[in-house]
Amino acid sequence: MTGEExxxxxxxxxxxxxxxxxxxxxxxxxxxxxxxKELKEILFDYHENDIASIIPKLDRETRTRFxxxxxxxxxxxxxxxxxxxxEYISELDSEKAAxxxxxxxxxxAIDVLEELEEEKKEEIISLMEEESVADIQxxxxxxxxxxxxxxxxNYISFPKTYTVKQAMRTVIREAEENDNISTLYAIExxxxxxxxxxxxxxxxxxxxxxxxxxITTSYPYVYARETVSNCLEQLKDYSEDSIPVLxxxxxxxxxxxxxxxxxxxxxxxxxxxxxxxxLTEEEDVNEPIFKSVKKRIPWLLILLALGIFVSSVIxxxxxxxxxxxxxxxxxxxxILGMSGNTGTxxxxxxxxxxxxxxxxxxxxxxxxxxxxxxxxxxxxxxxIISFILIGLYVTFLTNYPKTxxxxxxxxxxxxxxxxxxxxxxxxxxxxGTIIPMTFKKIGIDPAVxxxxxxxxxxxxxxxxxxxxxxxLLFVQIGLFSYPIL
Numbered sequence: 001m002t003g004e005e006x007x008x009x010x011x012x013x014x015x016x017x018x019x020x021x022x023x024x025x026x027x028x029x030x031x032x033x034x035x036x037k038e039l040k041e042i043l044f045d046y047h048e049n050d051i052a053s054i055i056p057k058l059d060r061e062t063r064t065r066f067x068x069x070x071x072x073x074x075x076x077x078x079x080x081x082x083x084x085x086x087e088y089i090s091e092l093d094s095e096k097a098a099x100x101x102x103x104x105x106x107x108x109a110i111d112v113l114e115e116l117e118e119e120k121k122e123e124i125i126s127l128m129e130e131e132s133v134a135d136i137q138x139x140x141x142x143x144x145x146x147x148x149x150x151x152x153x154n155y156i157s158f159p160k161t162y163t164v165k166q167a168m169r170t171v172i173r174e175a176e177e178n179d180n181i182s183t184l185y186a187i188e189x190x191x192x193x194x195x196x197x198x199x200x201x202x203x204x205x206x207x208x209x210x211x212x213x214x215i216t217t218s219y220p221y222v223y224a225r226e227t228v229s230n231c232l233e234q235l236k237d238y239s240e241d242s243i244p245v246l247x248x249x250x251x252x253x254x255x256x257x258x259x260x261x262x263x264x265x266x267x268x269x270x271x272x273x274x275x276x277x278x279l280t281e282e283e284d285v286n287e288p289i290f291k292s293v294k295k296r297i298p299w300l301l302i303l304l305a306l307g308i309f310v311s312s313v314i315x316x317x318x319x320x321x322x323x324x325x326x327x328x329x330x331x332x333x334x335i336l337g338m339s340g341n342t343g344t345x346x347x348x349x350x351x352x353x354x355x356x357x358x359x360x361x362x363x364x365x366x367x368x369x370x371x372x373x374x375x376x377x378x379x380x381x382x383x384i385i386s387f388i389l390i391g392l393y394v395t396f397l398t399n400y401p402k403t404x405x406x407x408x409x410x411x412x413x414x415x416x417x418x419x420x421x422x423x424x425x426x427x428x429x430x431x432g433t434i435i436p437m438t439f440k441k442i443g444i445d446p447a448v449x450x451x452x453x454x455x456x457x458x459x460x461x462x463x464x465x466x467x468x469x470x471x472l473l474f475v476q477i478g479l480f481s482y483p484i485l
Contacts, residue, residue, distance in 0.1 A: 022050040039069035052081035076103035086115045098127035105152045106135035148224030151245040151254035154178050157185040160194045164205045182241040186215050192250040235261050306456040339424040339462040340455035346432025347454050375429025379422035390414035420466040428458045
């Protein structure tokens with residue numbers, strides 16, 4: 001085989017085949033003249049998410065044809081993937097809209113209803129079945145940060161006293177309405193949670209096998225009133241398709257599915273990112289300007305006040321610093337910048353560590369000392385580099401008279417900066433660790449200890465440290481001398 005043939009073979013192995021463009025295919029199908037029966041058969045092969053992606057690109061008449069071909073159940077699934085669902089709901093008469101929302105999982109139905117105007121929302125609810133409305137009201141009764149608000153009533157349960165045959169009949173009967181069937185739930189006579197059964201175990205069980213033999217009674221569960229943040233790690237630790245949600249009386253009232261967990265994790269990450277950016281809430285790209293301003297301004301005003309205070313502290317030091325040490329001002333931003341960066345790094349690591357609810361007091365102390373050691377080593381590395389580079393810069397590249405461009409003076413300045421870097425890096429590591437821990441202790445989300453807040457606090461501490469060390473070394477104890485200009 002020649003070298004060229006080898007290269008060609010290697011290229012064929014490395015290249016990834018081009019993926020099908022489902023959106024393009026669906027748009028082509030929409031432009032063709034199919035009967036409703038043909039369109040229904042064609043659309044059966046496509047996922048609801050892909051169909052949802054082309055809905056905004058279709059005209060109203062074509063959308064209506066798609067709805068008719070898909071049927072109520074599939075349209076309800078498609079609508080759960082749409083962003084501006086209100087626009088498409090308004091194109092339907094209220095009875096049709098009620099049927100579609102009624103066919104959704106209760107948690108998805110709530111999301112859709114919340115986007116509608118109050119009058120339209122009430123009209124649609126009045127046309128829905130009582131059972132569907134009850135499920136929606138149940139989930140809606142929980143606060144947004146409670147697990148109950150994230151659950152779905154789409155699950156199958158039966159009494160633990162059932163036989164294998166009775167349980168299988170229940171699954172077959174309810175599978176059309178409830179598609180979360182990989183995990184089934186057994187309940188006590190009073191409706192309280194007893195355990196879980198994997199569908200595969202039920203299918204493989206003989207009719208004579210006691211149902212209790214295939215029920216896992218130590219199956220994980222959560223309570224509806226638990227906060228999302230408190231039990232998120234527990235939910236992530238279990239690789240189950242769904243986890244039961246109980247009320248305070250241990251009655252099974254819903255389940256939280258793996259897709260719900262992914263959504264919750266995404267929401268939590270988005271909120272934490274917003275808080276780390278100094279926002280009160282997560283923002284949306286299409287959000288009105290004044291709403292975005294309202295979210296950002298609280299922290300900015302707090303940081304403005306702190307910034308003014310930091311500036312006033314700097315101005316006080318300016319009165320005390322001799323003119324021969326004006327070069328110190330040139331490196332103020334270096335000290336403040338590195339301090340802020342170090343504090344933000346420690347903040348990010350600490351928030352991640354605090355998400356582990358099993359962290360003991362001893363573990364927290366161990367973590368604090370670890371961060372201090374990391375801060376010390378980082379400070380020493382940066383201090384040594386700064387000592388050499390800044391010493392050379394001040395000696396050879398400044399505009400001081402030649403009589404003062406001596407290595408002693410240049411490296412005196414760089415020594416002061418090196419000492420300050422070590423000190424401020426250690427302090428910044430401590431602040432970036434202890435503040436979120438304190439917030440967590442008093443019941444405030446540690447992510448609120450945002451990057452901008454940590455940076456501003458570290459600015460204040462760094463200014464005091466930097467100029468304090470400078471005055472101490474050059475003026476108070478006179479360890480270093482400086483030119484009188």
